[in-house]
Amino acid sequence: MAKLIASLYGWVDSRLGLEEMLKFAKKKTVPVHKHSFWYYWGGISLFFFIVQAFTGVLLLVYYRPGPDAYESVRQITYEIHFGWLIRSAHSWSANLMVASVFIHMFSVYFMKAYRAPREFGWWSGMLLLIITLLFGFSGYLLPMDELAYFATKVGLEIPNALPIIGEPMTNLFRGGLEVGELTVQRFFALHVVVMPALFLPILVFHLWLVQKHGNATIPSEAEKPKSEQKSIPFFPNFLMKDLAMWLIALNVMALFASLFPWDLGEVADPLKPAPTGIHPEWYFMSAFQVLKIMGSVFPGALGEGLGITIFTLGLVLWTLIPLYDGKHEKGRRARNATYFGLLALAILVITTIWGYMVL
Amino acid sequence: MNANKTLTHTNGADTDAGDLMSRRTFAKVLFGGVGLCYAGAIGYPIYRYLASPIERSMETTKVSEVTLPDAATLELGAAMMFKFGSKPAMLIHHKDDTWSAMEAVCTHLACTVQYQAEENRIYCACHGGVYDAKTGAAVSGPPPKGLKAFNVKVQDGTVTVSKV
């Protein structure tokens, strides 16, 4: 029996190069130090994405885009067995995924893991973050309840304010001048086909790079002599720990999803005024608040334009940080990069809290 | 004395090994059990979720009687289709003013059959099965048995079809 398996393995191996893959998988090591905890967050983000793909396909079984959208989500929530749970899991895991991706990004930033040779890891990661946010934005409209309707209506005003291309581009995404069933239909296509098709190859690239270069250690650790730097193999040692984290993530998600079932509001009605206290998802709150502040300081389109410009500029600088602080050196540049990171984090947190306080 | 010592020693080693084994088995059983619980806690809701429409159509098959309010206006020698539970059914008003009703699902491979007035027969277009228009009995072609027949009651212009 063992001989048979061995020869079968040999047959497959000589054709697919399994040994090579195993060697590649075993090559990576994960540094062990007092900040090792932060190495888990990429894996946790990946876990929530898998949950999204899984629960998303389950929702596809009953979800109908277009004029029936609200009714189909109502049926999923109230009539189909455990439909409320699948929907709640998809919504909770979406939020947890966005949170994990943010934590992952900031931890990478402060560990300076974007430095050579990992620049492409940073850039592909930024793309994954943006697509994750777009996943959230496009998915949020799909139930077509009041909140979904107004969040999308307001959200689309942001690209709409861009000069020249803003309006035509936004109208294309909206499928008309107003948010309606045609918007749901195309957001649906974006959400379940286009975004996964963009996300997956970038994800594979991202993971391949991590495997190729291994995890970066933190600068203070890298200064120590090689003999004092500790690390464990990724495969299978760290993978086991990763899986333990996934189990925790699963439990946390399941707890939230079942104890706090995701709400379905009233059906969207364009003739009804927006309910008071309407606000975007938490991960868009900061941008929303900055626009609001800009709008109150500078009147009209100028404020909006300035807000968008500041945000875009910040994002570009953030993305280009490996070009500024790419060398493994201490000094002014390294310190400035850290200050820039702290500033960005502070602005995000403060404007988010501010946004919730003035609701 | 010496022999005794050796004996104890061996015994001790044995129990150690035994403990180790049972501990390993215990861990295996524990992990297996917890794994099964997770599989169940995830698998059961998903199964029920996907099976929801099946349960619903099972409900509709529980129907035992269907009332067709305007069927009495059906001309002589004509037929109409209606839904009995979840399945298509056929009501025929014969030339001699008698009525028949049966499930319109071919007993061969489940195509929906049709009434052919000229030939006064029920015909299945899929593989040429033929049934008797009055009883639903299989006449020729592949069908292994007749169509499932219903009782028909006509009262005050209302036709009621019920399970036999």
Ligand code: HEM
């Ligand atoms: C990759 C495959 C994915 C598929 C096939 C998918 C599919 C779906 C479907 C069919 C819906 C509509 C049902 C409903 O509204 O409850 C939906 C809603 C939603 N999706 Fe996804 N999704 C995927 C990934 C994601 C990701 C990665 C995110 C976020 C980071 C996300 C966030 C959302 C949100 C916020 C909703 C609205 C939930 C609600 O309020 O009901 N989805 N998705």
Ligand code: FES
């Ligand atoms: S299905 Fe009717 S004859 Fe084959």
